[in-house]
Amino acid sequence: MTPALEVRDLTVVYRDAPALDRATLAVPAGTLAAIVGPNGAGKSTLLKAVQDLVPRVNGEVRVFGVPYRQARLRVGYVPQRTAVDWDFPTDVLDVVLMGTYGRLGWLRRPGRAERETALSALELVGMRDLAHRQIGQLSGGQQQRVFLARALAQQAELYLMDEPFAGVDAATERAIVDVLRGLRAAGKTVVCVHHDLESVPDYFDWVALLNVRVIASGWVSEVFTPDRLAETYGGRLGLLTRIGMA
Amino acid sequence: MIDWLAAPFAYEFMVRATLAALLVGIVCPLIGCYVVVRGLAFFGDALSHSVSPGVVIASLIGASLLLGGLVAGVVVAMGIGLLARRTRLDDQTAIGVVFPVALAAGVALLAARPTFAADLTHILFGSLLGVSAGDLGLTAVVAAIVVAALVVLHRPLTAMTFDPVAARLQGVPVEALHVALLVLLALAIVIAIQTAGNLLVLSLLVTPAATAWLVARSMLAMVLVAPTLGVVASVGGVLLSFHLGVPIGPAVVLLAAAEFGAVAGVTHLVGHLRRRTARPLARCNVSEYDTPE
Numbered sequence: 122m123t124p125a126l127e128v129r130d131l132t133v134v135y136r137d138a139p140a141l142d143r144a145t146l147a148v149p150a151g152t153l154a155a156i157v158g159p160n161g162a163g164k165s166t167l168l169k170a171v172q173d174l175v176p177r178v179n180g181e182v183r184v185f186g187v188p189y190r191q192a193r194l195r196v197g198y199v200p201q202r203t204a205v206d207w208d209f210p211t212d213v214l215d216v217v218l219m220g221t222y223g224r225l226g227w228l229r230r231p232g233r234a235e236r237e238t239a240l241s242a243l244e245l246v247g248m249r250d251l252a253h254r255q256i257g258q259l260s261g262g263q264q265q266r267v268f269l270a271r272a273l274a275q276q277a278e279l280y281l282m283d284e285p286f287a288g289v290d291a292a293t294e295r296a297i298v299d300v301l302r303g304l305r306a307a308g309k310t311v312v313c314v315h316h317d318l319e320s321v322p323d324y325f326d327w328v329a330l331l332n333v334r335v336i337a338s339g340w341v342s343e344v345f346t347p348d349r350l351a352e353t354y355g356g357r358l359g360l361l362t363r364i365g366m367a
Numbered sequence: 368m369i370d371w372l373a374a375p376f377a378y379e380f381m382v383r384a385t386l387a388a389l390l391v392g393i394v395c396p397l398i399g400c401y402v403v404v405r406g407l408a409f410f411g412d413a414l415s416h417s418v419s420p421g422v423v424i425a426s427l428i429g430a431s432l433l434l435g436g437l438v439a440g441v442v443v444a445m446g447i448g449l450l451a452r453r454t455r456l457d458d459q460t461a462i463g464v465v466f467p468v469a470l471a472a473g474v475a476l477l478a479a480r481p482t483f484a485a486d487l488t489h490i491l492f493g494s495l496l497g498v499s500a501g502d503l504g505l506t507a508v509v510a511a512i513v514v515a516a517l518v519v520l521h522r523p524l525t526a527m528t529f530d531p532v533a534a535r536l537q538g539v540p541v542e543a544l545h546v547a548l549l550v551l552l553a554l555a556i557v558i559a560i561q562t563a564g565n566l567l568v569l570s571l572l573v574t575p576a577a578t579a580w581l582v583a584r585s586m587l588a589m590v591l592v593a594p595t596l597g598v599v600a601s602v603g604g605v606l607l608s609f610h611l612g613v614p615i616g617p618a619v620v621l622l623a624a625a626e627f628g629a630v631a632g633v634t635h636l637v638g639h640l641r642r643r644t645a646r647p648l649a650r651c652n653v654s655e656y657d658t659p660e
Contacts, residue, residue, distance in 0.1 A: 226538075
Protein backbone atom coordinates (compact mmCIF):
# COMPACT_ATOMS: atom_id res chain seq x y z
CA MET A 122 0.00 0.00 0.00
CA THR A 123 1.23 3.51 -0.77
CA PRO A 124 2.55 5.19 2.39
CA ALA A 125 0.64 8.28 3.53
CA LEU A 126 3.92 10.14 3.93
CA GLU A 127 7.21 9.18 2.39
CA VAL A 128 10.36 11.17 3.10
CA ARG A 129 13.62 10.32 1.40
CA ASP A 130 17.07 11.77 2.18
CA LEU A 131 15.58 14.99 3.55
CA THR A 132 18.31 17.39 4.62
CA VAL A 133 17.73 20.83 6.14
CA VAL A 134 20.52 23.18 7.19
CA TYR A 135 20.14 26.13 9.58
CA ARG A 136 23.16 28.45 9.54
CA ASP A 137 25.63 25.78 8.44
CA ALA A 138 24.53 23.17 10.99
CA PRO A 139 22.30 20.37 9.77
CA ALA A 140 18.88 20.33 11.47
CA LEU A 141 17.96 17.20 9.57
CA ASP A 142 20.46 14.86 7.99
CA ARG A 143 19.22 12.59 5.18
CA ALA A 144 16.02 11.72 7.03
CA THR A 145 14.20 8.82 5.44
CA LEU A 146 10.92 7.34 6.62
CA ALA A 147 7.60 6.03 5.30
CA VAL A 148 4.48 6.37 7.45
CA PRO A 149 1.87 3.74 6.56
CA ALA A 150 -1.62 5.07 5.78
CA GLY A 151 -4.27 4.78 8.48
CA THR A 152 -1.88 4.92 11.43
CA LEU A 153 -1.25 7.21 14.36
CA ALA A 154 2.46 7.96 14.13
CA ALA A 155 4.76 9.72 16.61
CA ILE A 156 8.02 11.47 15.95
CA VAL A 157 10.12 11.52 19.12
CA GLY A 158 13.61 12.71 19.93
CA PRO A 159 15.50 15.14 22.15
CA ASN A 160 15.26 18.94 21.89
CA GLY A 161 16.91 20.18 18.72
CA ALA A 162 16.51 16.79 17.03
CA GLY A 163 14.71 18.39 14.08
CA LYS A 164 11.21 17.08 14.83
CA SER A 165 9.34 20.31 14.06
CA THR A 166 11.75 21.00 11.23
CA LEU A 167 10.78 17.68 9.67
CA LEU A 168 7.08 18.64 9.67
CA LYS A 169 7.89 22.06 8.25
CA ALA A 170 10.27 20.78 5.58
CA VAL A 171 7.65 18.27 4.44
CA GLN A 172 5.30 21.20 3.75
CA ASP A 173 7.93 23.42 2.07
CA LEU A 174 7.82 25.84 5.01
CA VAL A 175 11.60 25.73 5.41
CA PRO A 176 14.02 25.35 2.51
CA ARG A 177 15.50 21.91 2.11
CA VAL A 178 18.99 21.27 0.83
CA ASN A 179 18.13 17.89 -0.50
CA GLY A 180 15.50 15.22 -0.39
CA GLU A 181 12.12 14.18 -1.67
CA VAL A 182 8.68 14.21 -0.05
CA ARG A 183 5.72 12.26 -1.35
CA VAL A 184 2.22 12.31 0.11
CA PHE A 185 0.06 9.37 -0.89
CA GLY A 186 2.55 8.69 -3.66
CA VAL A 187 2.56 12.15 -5.25
CA PRO A 188 4.81 15.17 -4.64
CA TYR A 189 3.67 17.38 -1.72
CA ARG A 190 2.69 20.29 -4.00
CA GLN A 191 0.07 18.17 -5.71
CA ALA A 192 -1.31 16.91 -2.41
CA ARG A 193 -1.21 20.18 -0.44
CA LEU A 194 -4.92 20.28 0.39
CA ARG A 195 -4.88 16.66 1.57
CA VAL A 196 -2.44 17.63 4.33
CA GLY A 197 -3.74 19.33 7.49
CA TYR A 198 -1.24 21.05 9.80
CA VAL A 199 -1.59 21.76 13.50
CA PRO A 200 1.28 24.09 14.49
CA GLN A 201 2.44 24.69 18.04
CA ARG A 202 -0.08 26.99 19.62
CA THR A 203 2.63 29.46 20.59
CA ALA A 204 3.13 30.14 16.87
CA VAL A 205 0.50 32.90 16.86
CA ASP A 206 -0.55 35.93 18.90
CA TRP A 207 -3.74 34.94 20.71
CA ASP A 208 -4.58 38.59 21.44
CA PHE A 209 -5.52 38.98 17.80
CA PRO A 210 -9.07 40.37 17.52
CA THR A 211 -11.03 37.37 16.26
CA ASP A 212 -13.27 34.61 17.54
CA VAL A 213 -13.04 30.82 17.60
CA LEU A 214 -15.31 30.18 14.61
CA ASP A 215 -13.37 32.56 12.36
CA VAL A 216 -10.11 30.80 13.15
CA VAL A 217 -11.62 27.38 12.41
CA LEU A 218 -13.14 28.70 9.17
CA MET A 219 -9.59 29.38 7.96
CA GLY A 220 -9.31 25.63 7.53
CA THR A 221 -11.86 25.79 4.71
CA TYR A 222 -10.06 28.47 2.67
CA GLY A 223 -7.94 26.00 0.72
CA ARG A 224 -10.84 24.14 -0.84
CA LEU A 225 -12.97 27.25 -1.17
CA GLY A 226 -10.38 29.47 -2.83
CA TRP A 227 -8.72 32.23 -0.83
CA LEU A 228 -10.74 35.13 -2.22
CA ARG A 229 -14.16 33.52 -1.80
CA ARG A 230 -16.35 34.11 1.19
CA PRO A 231 -17.14 31.05 3.33
CA GLY A 232 -20.86 30.25 3.17
CA ARG A 233 -23.31 28.12 5.08
CA ALA A 234 -21.60 24.83 4.10
CA GLU A 235 -18.23 26.04 5.39
CA ARG A 236 -19.78 27.26 8.64
CA GLU A 237 -21.40 23.87 9.14
CA THR A 238 -18.07 22.15 8.51
CA ALA A 239 -16.34 24.45 10.99
CA LEU A 240 -19.02 23.95 13.64
CA SER A 241 -18.86 20.15 13.26
CA ALA A 242 -15.09 20.32 13.68
CA LEU A 243 -15.61 22.33 16.88
CA GLU A 244 -18.16 19.76 18.03
CA LEU A 245 -15.54 17.01 17.56
CA VAL A 246 -13.08 18.79 19.84
CA GLY A 247 -15.82 19.63 22.36
CA MET A 248 -15.82 23.38 21.74
CA ARG A 249 -18.99 24.09 19.79
CA ASP A 250 -20.36 26.13 22.67
CA LEU A 251 -17.35 28.42 22.49
CA ALA A 252 -17.67 29.17 18.74
CA HIS A 253 -18.17 32.88 19.35
CA ARG A 254 -15.67 33.23 22.19
CA GLN A 255 -12.82 35.70 21.71
CA ILE A 256 -9.64 33.68 21.16
CA GLY A 257 -7.86 35.84 23.73
CA GLN A 258 -10.12 34.39 26.43
CA LEU A 259 -9.23 30.75 25.77
CA SER A 260 -7.10 28.54 28.01
CA GLY A 261 -4.01 26.89 26.53
CA GLY A 262 -5.82 23.61 26.09
CA GLN A 263 -8.71 25.32 24.35
CA GLN A 264 -6.32 27.13 22.03
CA GLN A 265 -4.82 23.77 21.11
CA ARG A 266 -8.27 22.37 20.38
CA VAL A 267 -9.10 25.37 18.16
CA PHE A 268 -6.01 24.63 16.06
CA LEU A 269 -7.03 20.98 15.90
CA ALA A 270 -10.55 21.95 14.81
CA ARG A 271 -9.13 24.20 12.11
CA ALA A 272 -7.18 21.27 10.68
CA LEU A 273 -10.26 19.03 10.93
CA ALA A 274 -12.32 21.63 9.04
CA GLN A 275 -9.89 21.19 6.18
CA GLN A 276 -11.06 17.56 5.86
CA ALA A 277 -7.55 16.40 5.08
CA GLU A 278 -6.32 12.82 4.83
CA LEU A 279 -2.92 13.27 6.44
CA TYR A 280 -2.56 15.39 9.57
CA LEU A 281 0.79 16.74 10.75
CA MET A 282 0.67 17.93 14.36
CA ASP A 283 3.46 19.71 16.21
CA GLU A 284 3.27 18.70 19.87
CA PRO A 285 -0.53 18.71 20.18
CA PHE A 286 -0.26 17.56 23.81
CA ALA A 287 2.28 20.16 24.94
CA GLY A 288 1.15 21.94 28.09
CA VAL A 289 -2.52 21.00 27.84
CA ASP A 290 -4.83 20.01 30.69
CA ALA A 291 -6.01 16.44 31.21
CA ALA A 292 -9.45 17.09 29.67
CA THR A 293 -7.89 18.46 26.51
CA GLU A 294 -5.44 15.56 26.31
CA ARG A 295 -8.35 13.08 26.47
CA ALA A 296 -10.32 15.08 23.89
CA ILE A 297 -7.34 15.12 21.52
CA VAL A 298 -6.70 11.39 21.92
CA ASP A 299 -10.36 10.68 21.13
CA VAL A 300 -10.13 12.84 18.00
CA LEU A 301 -6.95 11.09 16.88
CA ARG A 302 -8.54 7.67 17.34
CA GLY A 303 -11.63 8.84 15.46
CA LEU A 304 -9.41 9.99 12.60
CA ARG A 305 -7.66 6.61 12.49
CA ALA A 306 -11.03 4.82 12.50
CA ALA A 307 -11.99 6.98 9.51
CA GLY A 308 -8.88 5.79 7.67
CA LYS A 309 -6.89 9.03 8.11
CA THR A 310 -3.22 9.21 9.00
CA VAL A 311 -1.83 11.37 11.80
CA VAL A 312 1.83 12.21 12.40
CA CYS A 313 2.54 13.94 15.73
CA VAL A 314 5.72 15.41 17.11
CA HIS A 315 5.52 14.05 20.63
CA HIS A 316 7.45 14.65 23.84
CA ASP A 317 6.03 12.31 26.44
CA LEU A 318 7.77 8.98 25.83
CA GLU A 319 5.63 7.20 28.39
CA SER A 320 2.41 7.66 26.44
CA VAL A 321 3.86 6.63 23.06
CA PRO A 322 2.82 2.93 23.31
CA ASP A 323 -0.67 3.97 24.49
CA TYR A 324 -1.40 6.57 21.87
CA PHE A 325 0.55 5.57 18.77
CA ASP A 326 0.95 2.62 16.40
CA TRP A 327 4.06 3.75 14.60
CA VAL A 328 7.08 5.76 15.70
CA ALA A 329 10.13 7.47 14.25
CA LEU A 330 13.09 8.06 16.59
CA LEU A 331 14.84 11.18 15.43
CA ASN A 332 18.05 12.89 16.39
CA VAL A 333 18.95 14.92 13.31
CA ARG A 334 19.21 11.49 11.66
CA VAL A 335 16.41 8.97 11.78
CA ILE A 336 17.69 6.45 14.32
CA ALA A 337 14.87 4.00 13.70
CA SER A 338 11.30 3.99 12.43
CA GLY A 339 8.55 1.39 12.37
CA TRP A 340 5.78 -0.13 14.47
CA VAL A 341 5.97 0.88 18.13
CA SER A 342 6.06 -2.76 19.24
CA GLU A 343 9.21 -3.38 17.17
CA VAL A 344 11.11 -0.11 17.26
CA PHE A 345 10.35 1.53 20.62
CA THR A 346 13.03 -0.31 22.60
CA PRO A 347 15.34 0.86 25.40
CA ASP A 348 18.51 0.47 23.34
CA ARG A 349 17.09 2.44 20.40
CA LEU A 350 15.91 5.15 22.80
CA ALA A 351 19.34 5.23 24.39
CA GLU A 352 20.85 5.73 20.96
CA THR A 353 18.37 8.52 20.21
CA TYR A 354 18.67 10.41 23.48
CA GLY A 355 22.38 9.88 24.10
CA GLY A 356 23.40 9.56 27.71
CA ARG A 357 20.26 10.63 29.56
CA LEU A 358 19.82 7.27 31.17
CA GLY A 359 17.87 8.30 34.27
CA LEU A 360 14.92 9.11 32.08
CA LEU A 361 15.57 6.23 29.76
CA THR A 362 15.59 3.47 32.32
CA ARG A 363 12.27 4.73 33.62
CA ILE A 364 10.78 4.79 30.15
CA GLY A 365 12.44 1.56 29.10
CA MET A 366 10.88 -0.25 32.02
CA ALA A 367 7.45 1.22 31.43
CA MET B 368 -24.60 74.43 18.12
CA ILE B 369 -25.91 73.97 14.57
CA ASP B 370 -24.65 77.41 13.69
CA TRP B 371 -21.29 76.51 15.19
CA LEU B 372 -21.15 73.40 13.00
CA ALA B 373 -22.50 75.07 9.87
CA ALA B 374 -20.63 78.37 9.99
CA PRO B 375 -17.41 77.14 8.31
CA PHE B 376 -19.30 75.84 5.30
CA ALA B 377 -20.17 79.31 4.11
CA TYR B 378 -16.65 79.29 2.69
CA GLU B 379 -15.94 77.07 -0.29
CA PHE B 380 -12.35 76.37 0.80
CA MET B 381 -13.70 75.09 4.12
CA VAL B 382 -16.08 72.76 2.31
CA ARG B 383 -13.19 71.34 0.30
CA ALA B 384 -10.99 71.10 3.39
CA THR B 385 -13.70 69.25 5.27
CA LEU B 386 -14.32 66.82 2.41
CA ALA B 387 -10.59 66.15 2.12
CA ALA B 388 -10.36 65.64 5.89
CA LEU B 389 -13.31 63.25 5.67
CA LEU B 390 -11.65 61.16 2.94
CA VAL B 391 -8.29 61.07 4.66
CA GLY B 392 -10.03 60.40 7.97
CA ILE B 393 -11.60 57.29 6.48
CA VAL B 394 -8.83 55.85 4.34
CA CYS B 395 -5.85 56.27 6.68
CA PRO B 396 -7.44 54.70 9.78
CA LEU B 397 -8.89 51.91 7.63
CA ILE B 398 -5.57 50.78 6.19
CA GLY B 399 -4.04 51.68 9.53
CA CYS B 400 -5.91 48.73 11.09
CA TYR B 401 -3.93 46.26 8.99
CA VAL B 402 -0.75 48.28 9.58
CA VAL B 403 -1.22 48.19 13.35
CA VAL B 404 -2.21 44.52 13.74
CA ARG B 405 0.67 43.50 11.46
CA GLY B 406 3.08 45.46 13.64
CA LEU B 407 3.94 47.84 10.80
CA ALA B 408 3.40 51.14 12.63
CA PHE B 409 7.08 52.10 12.39
CA PHE B 410 7.05 51.03 8.77
CA GLY B 411 4.08 53.33 8.10
CA ASP B 412 6.02 56.09 9.83
CA ALA B 413 9.02 55.48 7.59
CA LEU B 414 6.90 55.29 4.48
CA SER B 415 5.07 58.52 5.21
CA HIS B 416 8.38 60.37 5.42
CA SER B 417 9.84 58.51 2.46
CA VAL B 418 7.27 59.50 -0.09
CA SER B 419 8.35 63.15 0.33
CA PRO B 420 11.44 62.97 -1.91
CA GLY B 421 9.31 61.36 -4.62
CA VAL B 422 6.75 64.14 -4.36
CA VAL B 423 9.48 66.80 -4.44
CA ILE B 424 11.21 65.29 -7.47
CA ALA B 425 7.89 64.97 -9.25
CA SER B 426 7.07 68.62 -8.59
CA LEU B 427 10.57 69.68 -9.77
CA ILE B 428 10.24 67.83 -13.07
CA GLY B 429 6.56 68.60 -13.44
CA ALA B 430 5.40 64.98 -13.21
CA SER B 431 2.38 63.69 -11.33
CA LEU B 432 2.93 64.14 -7.60
CA LEU B 433 0.88 61.04 -6.90
CA LEU B 434 3.03 58.93 -9.18
CA GLY B 435 6.23 60.42 -7.72
CA GLY B 436 5.16 59.68 -4.18
CA LEU B 437 4.01 56.20 -5.09
CA VAL B 438 7.28 55.32 -6.83
CA ALA B 439 9.30 56.61 -3.87
CA GLY B 440 7.09 54.71 -1.43
CA VAL B 441 7.42 51.44 -3.35
CA VAL B 442 11.19 51.86 -3.80
CA VAL B 443 11.66 52.49 -0.07
CA ALA B 444 9.35 49.59 0.87
CA MET B 445 11.26 47.23 -1.40
CA GLY B 446 14.60 48.53 -0.11
CA ILE B 447 13.57 47.80 3.46
CA GLY B 448 12.26 44.36 2.49
CA LEU B 449 15.46 43.54 0.63
CA LEU B 450 17.70 44.67 3.49
CA ALA B 451 15.73 42.66 6.02
CA ARG B 452 15.74 39.55 3.86
CA ARG B 453 19.29 39.58 2.53
CA THR B 454 21.10 40.58 5.70
CA ARG B 455 20.76 39.47 9.27
CA LEU B 456 19.04 42.76 10.14
CA ASP B 457 15.44 42.56 11.30
CA ASP B 458 12.68 44.71 9.78
CA GLN B 459 12.81 47.42 12.45
CA THR B 460 16.55 47.92 12.02
CA ALA B 461 16.29 47.93 8.23
CA ILE B 462 13.61 50.62 8.50
CA GLY B 463 15.89 52.57 10.83
CA VAL B 464 18.64 52.48 8.21
CA VAL B 465 16.56 53.37 5.14
CA PHE B 466 14.07 55.84 6.52
CA PRO B 467 16.42 58.69 7.55
CA VAL B 468 18.07 58.44 4.11
CA ALA B 469 14.75 59.01 2.38
CA LEU B 470 13.84 61.81 4.77
CA ALA B 471 17.23 63.49 4.34
CA ALA B 472 16.98 63.20 0.56
CA GLY B 473 13.59 64.88 0.69
CA VAL B 474 14.84 67.76 2.82
CA ALA B 475 18.02 68.16 0.72
CA LEU B 476 15.96 68.35 -2.48
CA LEU B 477 13.62 70.88 -0.90
CA ALA B 478 16.52 73.00 0.32
CA ALA B 479 17.48 73.65 -3.30
CA ARG B 480 14.26 75.57 -3.70
CA PRO B 481 13.82 79.20 -2.65
CA THR B 482 10.53 78.38 -0.90
CA PHE B 483 12.23 75.87 1.40
CA ALA B 484 10.62 76.77 4.71
CA ALA B 485 7.13 77.03 3.27
CA ASP B 486 7.55 73.73 1.39
CA LEU B 487 8.76 71.93 4.49
CA THR B 488 5.84 73.21 6.51
CA HIS B 489 3.54 72.12 3.73
CA ILE B 490 4.94 68.59 3.68
CA LEU B 491 4.90 68.26 7.45
CA PHE B 492 1.53 69.82 8.12
CA GLY B 493 -0.21 69.72 4.74
CA SER B 494 -2.49 72.46 3.52
CA LEU B 495 -6.03 71.30 3.87
CA LEU B 496 -7.27 74.84 3.41
CA GLY B 497 -5.50 75.07 0.09
CA VAL B 498 -6.94 71.89 -1.38
CA SER B 499 -8.09 72.45 -4.95
CA ALA B 500 -11.09 70.80 -6.58
CA GLY B 501 -8.65 68.74 -8.67
CA ASP B 502 -6.75 67.53 -5.58
CA LEU B 503 -10.04 66.63 -3.99
CA GLY B 504 -11.17 64.61 -7.03
CA LEU B 505 -7.90 62.70 -7.19
CA THR B 506 -8.01 62.06 -3.45
CA ALA B 507 -11.55 60.70 -3.76
CA VAL B 508 -10.68 58.37 -6.64
CA VAL B 509 -7.56 56.97 -4.98
CA ALA B 510 -9.34 56.63 -1.63
CA ALA B 511 -12.13 54.69 -3.35
CA ILE B 512 -9.58 52.35 -4.97
CA VAL B 513 -7.85 51.71 -1.63
CA VAL B 514 -11.11 51.11 0.24
CA ALA B 515 -12.45 48.78 -2.49
CA ALA B 516 -9.22 46.77 -2.54
CA LEU B 517 -9.28 46.43 1.24
CA VAL B 518 -12.90 45.28 1.21
CA VAL B 519 -12.00 42.54 -1.29
CA LEU B 520 -8.81 41.55 0.52
CA HIS B 521 -10.08 41.88 4.10
CA ARG B 522 -10.52 38.17 4.76
CA PRO B 523 -7.20 36.87 3.40
CA LEU B 524 -5.34 39.84 4.93
CA THR B 525 -6.89 39.03 8.30
CA ALA B 526 -6.08 35.33 7.97
CA MET B 527 -2.45 35.91 7.02
CA THR B 528 -2.00 38.43 9.81
CA PHE B 529 -3.25 36.02 12.46
CA ASP B 530 -1.38 32.99 11.15
CA PRO B 531 0.78 33.50 8.04
CA VAL B 532 1.91 29.88 7.91
CA ALA B 533 -1.62 28.46 8.00
CA ALA B 534 -2.77 31.03 5.44
CA ARG B 535 0.07 30.06 3.11
CA LEU B 536 -0.76 26.37 3.46
CA GLN B 537 -4.38 27.21 2.55
CA GLY B 538 -3.17 28.73 -0.70
CA VAL B 539 -3.27 32.41 0.29
CA PRO B 540 -0.50 34.20 -1.68
CA VAL B 541 1.01 35.65 1.48
CA GLU B 542 4.01 37.48 -0.01
CA ALA B 543 2.01 38.97 -2.89
CA LEU B 544 -0.68 40.16 -0.50
CA HIS B 545 1.91 41.76 1.76
CA VAL B 546 3.30 43.69 -1.21
CA ALA B 547 -0.24 44.64 -2.25
CA LEU B 548 -0.85 45.98 1.26
CA LEU B 549 2.35 48.06 1.09
CA VAL B 550 1.35 49.52 -2.29
CA LEU B 551 -2.11 50.40 -0.96
CA LEU B 552 -0.44 51.92 2.08
CA ALA B 553 1.85 54.01 -0.14
CA LEU B 554 -1.18 55.17 -2.16
CA ALA B 555 -3.11 56.14 0.96
CA ILE B 556 -0.10 57.99 2.36
CA VAL B 557 0.58 59.90 -0.86
CA ILE B 558 -2.96 61.27 -1.17
CA ALA B 559 -3.09 62.02 2.52
CA ILE B 560 0.24 63.86 2.52
CA GLN B 561 -0.91 66.00 -0.37
CA THR B 562 -3.81 67.26 1.64
CA ALA B 563 -2.98 66.67 5.27
CA GLY B 564 0.81 66.47 5.66
CA ASN B 565 3.19 64.00 7.23
CA LEU B 566 2.38 64.49 10.87
CA LEU B 567 -1.33 64.15 10.32
CA VAL B 568 -0.94 61.04 8.18
CA LEU B 569 1.07 59.33 10.87
CA SER B 570 -1.43 60.17 13.51
CA LEU B 571 -4.41 59.06 11.42
CA LEU B 572 -2.64 55.89 10.31
CA VAL B 573 -1.85 54.63 13.80
CA THR B 574 -3.88 56.34 16.52
CA PRO B 575 -7.49 55.54 15.52
CA ALA B 576 -6.55 51.92 14.69
CA ALA B 577 -4.76 51.57 18.01
CA THR B 578 -7.79 53.03 19.79
CA ALA B 579 -10.11 50.62 17.96
CA TRP B 580 -7.85 47.68 18.84
CA LEU B 581 -8.44 48.39 22.53
CA VAL B 582 -12.16 47.72 22.19
CA ALA B 583 -12.77 45.72 18.98
CA ARG B 584 -13.63 42.04 19.33
CA SER B 585 -12.95 41.30 15.67
CA MET B 586 -11.03 42.72 12.73
CA LEU B 587 -14.39 43.59 11.16
CA ALA B 588 -15.35 45.67 14.20
CA MET B 589 -11.91 47.25 14.18
CA VAL B 590 -12.10 48.35 10.52
CA LEU B 591 -15.51 49.91 11.21
CA VAL B 592 -14.57 51.64 14.47
CA ALA B 593 -11.19 53.06 13.39
CA PRO B 594 -12.45 55.11 10.40
CA THR B 595 -15.33 56.40 12.53
CA LEU B 596 -12.85 57.65 15.12
CA GLY B 597 -10.69 58.99 12.29
CA VAL B 598 -13.52 61.01 10.77
CA VAL B 599 -14.51 62.47 14.14
CA ALA B 600 -10.90 63.53 14.72
CA SER B 601 -10.22 64.87 11.23
CA VAL B 602 -13.49 66.71 10.62
CA GLY B 603 -13.59 67.77 14.26
CA GLY B 604 -10.06 69.09 13.87
CA VAL B 605 -11.10 71.20 10.89
CA LEU B 606 -14.03 72.69 12.82
CA LEU B 607 -11.94 73.37 15.91
CA SER B 608 -9.30 74.96 13.76
CA PHE B 609 -11.87 77.28 12.17
CA HIS B 610 -13.36 78.40 15.45
CA LEU B 611 -10.31 78.48 17.71
CA GLY B 612 -7.78 79.60 15.15
CA VAL B 613 -5.39 76.71 15.81
CA PRO B 614 -3.68 75.03 12.84
CA ILE B 615 -5.65 72.06 11.46
CA GLY B 616 -2.87 69.43 11.63
CA PRO B 617 -2.15 69.70 15.35
CA ALA B 618 -5.90 70.00 16.10
CA VAL B 619 -6.59 66.67 14.36
CA VAL B 620 -3.60 64.95 15.96
CA LEU B 621 -4.60 66.12 19.43
CA LEU B 622 -8.23 65.08 18.93
CA ALA B 623 -7.15 61.59 17.80
CA ALA B 624 -4.88 61.37 20.83
CA ALA B 625 -7.72 62.50 23.10
CA GLU B 626 -9.91 59.70 21.69
CA PHE B 627 -7.14 57.21 22.43
CA GLY B 628 -6.64 58.55 25.94
CA ALA B 629 -10.36 58.42 26.72
CA VAL B 630 -10.82 54.88 25.40
CA ALA B 631 -7.64 53.59 27.06
CA GLY B 632 -8.72 55.15 30.36
CA VAL B 633 -12.22 53.67 30.22
CA THR B 634 -11.05 50.16 29.21
CA HIS B 635 -8.43 50.22 31.95
CA LEU B 636 -11.04 51.24 34.50
CA VAL B 637 -13.54 48.61 33.32
CA GLY B 638 -10.85 45.92 33.41
CA HIS B 639 -9.85 47.00 36.89
CA LEU B 640 -13.45 46.88 38.16
CA ARG B 641 -14.02 43.45 36.56
CA ARG B 642 -10.91 42.04 38.20
CA ARG B 643 -11.99 43.35 41.57
CA THR B 644 -15.45 41.83 41.34
CA ALA B 645 -14.42 38.57 39.68
CA ARG B 646 -14.13 35.30 41.63
CA PRO B 647 -10.58 34.27 42.58
CA LEU B 648 -10.29 31.43 40.01
CA ALA B 649 -11.35 33.65 37.15
CA ARG B 650 -8.73 36.19 38.20
CA CYS B 651 -6.02 33.85 36.93
CA ASN B 652 -4.67 34.66 33.52
CA VAL B 653 -6.52 32.07 31.45
CA SER B 654 -3.81 31.94 28.83
CA GLU B 655 -1.37 30.68 31.43
CA TYR B 656 -3.54 28.48 33.59
CA ASP B 657 -5.73 25.79 32.17
CA THR B 658 -9.08 25.77 33.87
CA PRO B 659 -10.19 22.24 34.75
CA GLU B 660 -13.42 21.12 33.11
